[in-house]
Amino acid sequence: MKIKRLTILGFKSFLDRCNISFPDGISGIVGPNGCGKSNIVDAIRWCMGEQSPKQLRGRNMEDVIFSGSGGHKPLGMAEVTLTFENGDGSFPPSFSGQTELSVTRRLYRSGESEYLINNVPCRLKDIQEIFMDTGLGNKAYSIIGQGMIGSILEQRPEDTRIMLEEAAGITKYRKKVEASRRKMERTEQNLQRVEDIQGEVARQMRSLKRQAAKARRYNALTEEIRRLELVLNGNRYRLLEEESRKKIRNTEALEQREAQKAAAYSSVAAQIETLGLELEEKDRELSKAREAYEHLRSRVQAKESAIESQAVEMKLQEEITERLVQERRSIGRRLESLGEEKQGLGARIAEGRDKLRHMEREASVLDQRVRSRRKLLLQVKEEYEKARNAVNEGVNKEVGLNHESGYLNKLLHQITDTRSRLERERLAARQRAEKVLKAYENKGSARDLAAEKLHDLEERIAEVGSLCEEQESLRDRAAADLRAAEKELDVNESRYGSLKSLTKNFEGYEMGVRTVMKSNDLAPKQQGRVLGLVADIVRVEPRYEQAVEAVLADKLQYIIVESMDDGRAGIDYLKSKARGRGSFTPLRDLNREGNGAPPQGQRLLRELVTVPEKYESVLEALLGDTVVVDHLDEAVALWRRNGKERSIVTLEGDLLDRRGIITGGKVSRSSRGILARKRELKELKEQIETGRRKVARCRETLAELIGEIEEKKAELRDLDEEKWA
Structure with a gap:
């Protein structure tokens, strides 16, 4: 190449x-x-x-x-x-x-x-x-x-x-060997899982066999129950047919009674309509009677005013008559005094005649005296004539007054008779008017009471309807809250069940740890000298979880035992089973570390971790004098100053050991540590308890609202029936 x-x-x-x-x-x-x-x-x-x-x-x-x-x-x-x-x-x-x-x-x-x-x-x-x-x-x-x-x-x-x-x-072959070993380890893990699944399936098969036997018995009993139910339903059907015929006969009788009642109701309705027409006629007559009453009352008032004027005139006439009677009495007394004076004058005249003869003799002497006496006599005569004329005039006037008094007495008798007759008519008309007004007022008050009651019923119906609508909206919100709470509870329970299953099966732990913790034939475990895992005793706040997991790492999977002999027995057990490796922490024989003081201004990681008192030696041995800081730059600066005697860990889990080796990085969000899983399990348990209480409260609230809504609807039906009654 x-x-x-x-x-x-x-x-x-x-x-x-x-x-x-x-x-x-x-x-x-x-x-x-x-x-x-x-x-x-x-x-x-x-x-x-x-x-x-x-x-x-x-x-x-x-x-x-x-x-x-x-x-x-x-x-x-x-x-x-x-x-x-x-x-x-x-x-x-x-x-x-x-x-x-x-x-x-x-x-x-x-x-x-x-x-x-x-x-x-x-x-x-x-x-x-x-x-x-x-x-x-x-x-x-x-x-x-x-x-x-x-x-x-x-x-x-x-x-x-x-x-x-x-x-x-040979590098290529070494890489292939390593890959093959990893595949073999995964295969062994899968085989262990398969064995666990086979054991679980075997248990499930035994359970299913028992369930199948129960199902067969259930089917037989179901067939027998079905046969008995058919017999029972047949008997019940015949009884229902007889009862149905009775109901039909009763229904026909009730229909006849209903027809009779309908006819009676029609006649009563016709009577009510007739009475309504009569009531309208009575209302018209009442209005006419009221008009006649008003007319008669105006006439009575006019008569009463005339009677009052006549009474005033009669009072004046009585005063005049009394004054004339008094004048007549005074004139009579005057006449008596004048008669006495006349008698006195006659005596005096006789005496004067006697004296005249005496005076004639003394005429010459008493001539002057006679003249004066004559003048006095003339004056007396004049006064007498005046008195007599006055008496005659008073007598004439008395006669006229007697005639006028007779006429007035006659007229007064007529007026008194008319007044008494009008008074009787007025009293009768007043009594009739009072009766009519009382009947009208009773009818009006009944109509007003009915209208007021109808208004109150309508207001109450509207109020109850609005309350019912509010209760229904509250019910809908309560139902939505209940569904949300149940959904959240289902999610938490599902997640809790999954984590519980993973924890129970020790998923995520090494094969040796799973073998020891799930074994039933390990002597120390049977005798209770296998106390659990380090991860089971560690309690730490969420912000320090990454730091603790970075320091402990695989040590979280260490198995805590009573003594070193128990740990040796566990290792022998793993060797005999050829099921992986494991680390054992002997509680009694543990050599502690980490008694030094932290640098000034820093905290030891073990001070932030909580364990039961009996496991404090395990915590000191595993964490030692590890110091926790906020970030990696601070850890590097602290190590360069005086950190070569201890390890330093950051809150994000970056570890700087005493040799200067830096371990760090960031895992995906989906991967969670053992401590985080245990914390989530605890939080989910609390959330499930809180969610169950919330669901129970929501159900109680919903039941109360449904009951209140039914009560409001029943009240609405009662009010509606009362309204149309």
């Missing part, structure tokens, strides 16, 4: 496609410093599968892509093609019939790589197998760069052995 041609495009300093041919003999490439001679060797090494950027004199793999210079822009791809010719027939058997063989490698700035053999996409492993026993590998002796001869002379025996094996052409 000989290199015939090298094609380079976009690799390091090669911008354009460059073809370099290698004729027979020795080919040399000369040129000044920096012209790209070493880049040609790097291109050959890179095309043959080199994966280390340092071997290509770069920091990362993207440095091999042309990054631009001067007026040239950076390229997005680097490509190198090696063409070999089959001069001595050393091509692999799959390509032995071809005269040339081309190997191509491409790298994009996005990080994607492509490998091609004869322009056919392939794997890196395929390219490595082509050069595996030809001495042309990327790590073989065929490519010797600057300073590599001294490195070969000073290299370790292991590296020298690799080079010699490559030169001898």
